[in-house]
Amino acid sequence: MAWAQGGDVEASHGGCPELAYIGPGAGLALAGSFLAILAAMLSAMLALLFWPFRWAWRAIRGRRARRRALVRRVVVLGLDGLEPSLVDQFLAEGLMPNLDRLRQSGSYARLGTTWPPLSPVAWSSFSTGTNPGKHNVFDFIARNTADYRPMISSVRIRPGKRQLRIGRYRIPLSGSEIRGLRKSRPFWCALGDAGIFSAVLRVPITFPPDHFHGVQLSAMCVPDLRGSQGMFCHFVENGHAGATSEGDVGGERIVVQRNGKGVRARLPGPPNPLRSDHQMADVPLKVVAGKNGAAVLHVDGQRVDLRPGEYTDWVGLTFPLAPMVKVRGICRFYLKRFEPPFEMYCTPVNIDPEKPVMPISHPAVFSTYLARQHGPFATLGLAEDTWSLSESVLDEDAFLQQAYDIDEERQRMFFDMLGRVPRGFVSCVFDAPDRIQHMFWRFHDKEHPARPADEALQAAHQHRLRDLYERMDALVGRTIDALDEDTTLFVMSDHGFKSFRRCVDLNAWLLEQGYLALKDDRSTSRHEYLADVDWSRTRAYAIGLAGIYVNQQGREAEGIVSPREAEALAKDIADRLTGLRDPQHDQVAIHQAVARAAVYKGPYTEQAPDVIVGYREGYRVSWDTAIGKCGAGVFSDNTKAWSGDHCIHPELVPGVLFCNRKLDAATANIIDIAPTALELLGVTKPAYMDGKSLLCAGETSSN
Amino acid sequence: MDTFNLTLTRAADWVFGWCQRLSPLATLLLLSAVAGVAMAVVFRVSSNQRAIKAAVDRSRAQVLAINLFGHDPRAIFASFAQLLRYTGLRLSYSLPPMLLMLIPFTLLLVQLAMRYEHQPLAGGESTIVKLELAPEAWSDHQRVALKSSPQVKVETPALRDATEHAVYWRVRPLGSTPAVLAWQIDGQTIEKRLDVSGDDVALSAVGVRRPGRGIVDRLLYPAEPALPAAGPVRGIEVQHAPRQTPLFGLDVPWWLTFVLGSIVAALLLRPILRVRY
Structure with a gap:
């Protein structure tokens, strides 16, 4: 083949290498998988490369703990608000076989709680092993002494101080401040100092998250995207737009516009921090009719099927704040009816755990890991929306569904951590018992003023608490099955639960007794947050759930009681409140009121209310007092769906x-759990802790 | 099949006719972008997007887990095993759309290959013609002759390769318009189009091979009808110079440009198309 050049003759058309490529989807899937494996291999190689050094460092740091440890792992399963009397009843009835197993083979006891027995206070004492005088959390809220307005007691969130104004925009030049107010040191930090890894899920008052050797998902006090403690949206066709309740919680009623095919509205998001006017960012939504009575929601470019009486999955939303600046949230929708009058509920817009706008976990990527591993989940501190049931926006079944959905999300995370942390400390707090008992106690208590007259409704929900306790027992059973023999398991509640039938309006009592005066000598206040109080004539006032504050000179902005007199005044009020009777029911309403010095010891005692009120079973501070109002009388019936409570005398409501x-x-006592867990894992109890180890004599690590 | 190929080629001619004002590279990039978007849409509707998202998310979660729980080598290996599992799942979820797109995408690539793989002969440019015979017909027909014509000069006598049962000629088109090569075998005239053009820039379909009866052969070379089934000829090929479609001055194969263009388009429009791969 003299005229043919080399192999060119045969190489005229050598097949189609491009045919190996079948579209960008497959190509990207392949490339993405390859990159994921590559990234994992690099991470794994780095982790393995550094592992000997980390191991050696941990071995040096933790050699003493490792030598003294009694077990490889400690697990604390927190069931918020589990009530001992109900536990006893259901144990006796054989409804809780797994807890019965623990009782038989281990221990079962009442667990003393804090003054006052509130979750933020009690769980802070659990974390730190100290009384509230050392950890500085005395209530859900604290008052600002400068203006008497309430603040969240455990965290302060402030925008950055330095900003650049450009037209209507404000560009932050310094980061916003998120400062935790819980003082002292949680025991997982002490474990971390000894090289022991901890996984801490949804333990209240862990926002902002602690920094320690381990992972943590924040809980109570994590705000929603609007910065509130949980603001739901109620889309309605009739009625007026606006807040459904007073304060930082509750809902916003949004009136939809109906056209021929459906309804339109805007879903409010966060106030825009980049705008001078803080205009609310929002996303438009449209609901159109679907098939078989269903509807279709179009929001943020997504199409979501809505079926009446069913929740959607979590829907991710992006709120634009400025060009190229967005924040992401997640929420769930619940269509009540599409036909006129339209009605739809939307949960508070939670911070998206996959791309959180503020730190809700430690390390920051931990929430991303959880979201990717288990799907989106509720991040709001008080995730179960009790207000929507209190205000009859949701019915009992819808609320229950929401609470149990959140419970399942948490169970998935908890069991994931049990699998991933074979050595160290694992803890998770489940809030469902607390929230469900708050809302369903009226079905359990035949004397409750809020018990519905509808017998069918009563019958439908009379066993809800029983179901709840059985469900929690099943969770305990799954937990026991997931543990090895070298693990110590604690199942605990931070407080118990009782009926909340009658409200005690402390401000009305203070007014009646001459400690408090209202402007223009009115007998009731119109506005919340103590706005109607005449401070020049007021010696004591109440706000929040815990107690009473003295209007002290040099401390409160308009204080009139000298520091010398304050202590005596507090004692006087406490003495007069103790044994206070409810004339209508001829019962003692207040078991004991105490001056703070009697129950708190520590550097932050000064921050506590001056008088702490311990109510009798069936009584609690009134709704008006909690938000700084003064009602018409001292005693009144509690007619809200929020019918069970625990903010009474701590001796009456142990966990x-x-x-x-x-x-x-x-x-x-709840402060004893930290020292016990530390001792089990071989770590010496820090001197600041008030609690004691519960290990039996002869079993301590020193032996 | 011939009718199908003819229809498809005419449709492609029509599309390329619309793009004739663009350069070949611009046409290729435009088509790759359109194809990328179309394939992304097909991928979205034909795949289980929810399952793919879950598999992708969980794969990424394992990468994070290696960092979060890297203090324990067992956790690292467990995460890695999980990663392999979810990667396998993810790829398995990509299979249905891949299968669905296999044939249409092959047809598209074949049409593109016809235009971008080679360029037509220039007038007066010599080339090699190869005629493949069936092995059993070799002894009877190895003396087959290529007819001379006013359009094409046969420059060499036939060169026979008994091992491949092929006969070669060197030919030279005399004009700048398409010509036809013809052979007389068993009383039948067998023809092969010779794509010649005076414009070496403009895109036109180049039939490098007239296929035999095999399905794959006909699928890959749709420019001309298949050879008669009963005849001794298995295929006729004409050697054409490869077409250069440089990208940013680099000699990038056209198919790589197409792949990159479609991937970039599919990636850029992913948020709008809301598709997960």
């Missing part, structure tokens, strides 16, 4: 403690 080993738990 429960179960453990799979024998404990010396006759006088166990």
Whole structure:
């Protein structure tokens, strides 16, 4: 083949290499998978490369703990608000076989709680092993002494101080401040100092998250995207737009516009921090008719099927704040009816855990990991929307569904952590018992003023608490099954639960007794947050759930009581409140009121209310007092769906403690869990802790 | 099949006719972008997007887990095993759309290959013609002759390769318009189009091979009808110079440009198309 050049003759058309490519989708899937594996290999190689050094460092740091440790792992399963009397009843009825197993083979005791027995206070004492005088959390809210307005007690969020104004925009030049107000040090930090890894999920008052050797997902006090503690949206066709309740919680009623095919509205998001006018960012939404009575929601470029009486999955939303600046949130929708009058509920817009706008976990990527591993989940501190049921926006079934959905999300995370942390400390707090008992106690208490007259409704919900306790027992069973023999399990509640039938308006009592005066000598206030109080004639006032503050000179902005007189005044008020009777029911309403010095010891005692009020079973501070109002009378019926409570005298509402080993738990208190967990893992109790180890004599690590 | 190929080629001619004002590279990039978007849409509707998202998310979660729980080597290996599992799942979820797109995408690439793989002969440019015979017909027909014509000069006598049962000629088109090569075998005239053009820039379909009866052969070379089934000829090929479609001055194969263009388009429009790969 003289005229043919080399192999060119055969190479005229050598097949189609491009045919190996079948579209960008497959190509990207392949490339994405390859990159994921590559990234994982690099991460794994780095982790393995550094592992000997980390191991050596941990071995040096934790050699003493490792030598003294009694177990490889401690697990604390927190069931918020589990009530001992109900536990006893259901144990006796054989409804809680798993807790019964723990009782038989280990320990079961009442667990003393804090003054006042509120979750933020009690769980802070759990974390730090201290009384509230050392951890500085005395209530859900604290008052600002400068203007008497309430503030969240455990966190302060402030925008950055330095800003650049460009037209209507404000460009932050410094980061916003998110400062935790819980003081002292949680025991997982002490474990971390000893090289022991911890996984801490949804333990209240962990926002902003702690920094320690481990992972943590924040809980109570994590705000929603609007910065509130939970603001739901109620889309309606009739009625007026506006807030459904007073304060930082509750809902916003939004009136939809109907045209021929459907309804339109805007879903409010966060106030825009980049604009001078803080205009609310929002996203438009449209709901159109679907098939078989269903509807279709179009929001943020997504098409979401809505079926009446069913929740959607979490829907991701992006709120534009400025060009190229967006924040992401997630929410769930619940269509009540599409036909006129249209009605739809939307949960508070939670911070998206996959791309959180503020730190809600430690390390920051931990929430991203959880979202990717288990899907989106509720991040709001008080995730279960009790207000929507209180205001009859949701019915009991819808609320229950929401609470149990959140419970399932949390169970997935908890069992994931049990699998991933075979050595160290794992804890998760489940809020469903607390929220469900708050809202369903009226079905359990036949004397409750808020018990519905509708017998069918009563019948439908009379066993809800029983169902709840059985469900929690099943969770305990799954947990026990997931543990090895070298793990100590604690199942505990931070407080118990009682009926909340009658409200005590402390401000009305203070007014009646001459400690408080209202402007223009009015007998009731019109505005919340103590706005109607005449401070020049007021010696004491109440706001929040815990107690009463003295209007002290040099402390409160318009204080009139000298510091010398304050203590005596507090004692006087406490003495007069103790044994206060409810004339209508001829019962003692207040078991004991105490001056703070009697129950708190520590550097932050000064921040506590001056008088702490311990109510009798059936009584609690009134709704008006909680938001700084003064009602018409001292006593009134509680007619809200929020019918169970625990903010009474702590001796009357202890929690429960179960453990799979024998404990010396006759006088166990919630502050004792931290020292016990530390000792089990071989770490010496820090000197600041007030609690004591519950391990039996002869079983301590020193032995 | 011939009718199908003819229809498809005419449709492609029509599309390329619309783009004739653009350069070949611009046409290729435009088509790759359109194809990328179309394939992304097909991928979205024909795949289980929810499952793909879950698999992708969980794969990424394992990468994060290696960092978060890297203090424990067992956790690292467990995460890696999980990563492989979810990667396998993810690829398995991509299979249905891949299968669905296999044939249409092959047809598209074949049409593009016809135009971008080679350029037509220039007038007066010599080339090699190869005629493949069936092995059983070799002894009877190895003396087959290529007819001379006023349009094409046969420059060499036939060169026979008994091992491949092929006969070669060197030919030279005399004009700048398409010509026809013809052979007389068993009383039948067998023809092969010779794509010649005076414009070496403009895109036109180049039939490098007239296919035999095999399905794959006909699928890959749709420019001309298949050879008669009963005849001794298995295929006729004409050697054409490859077409250069440089990208940013680099000699990038056209198909790579197409792949990159479609991937970039599919990626850029992913948020709008709301598709997960």
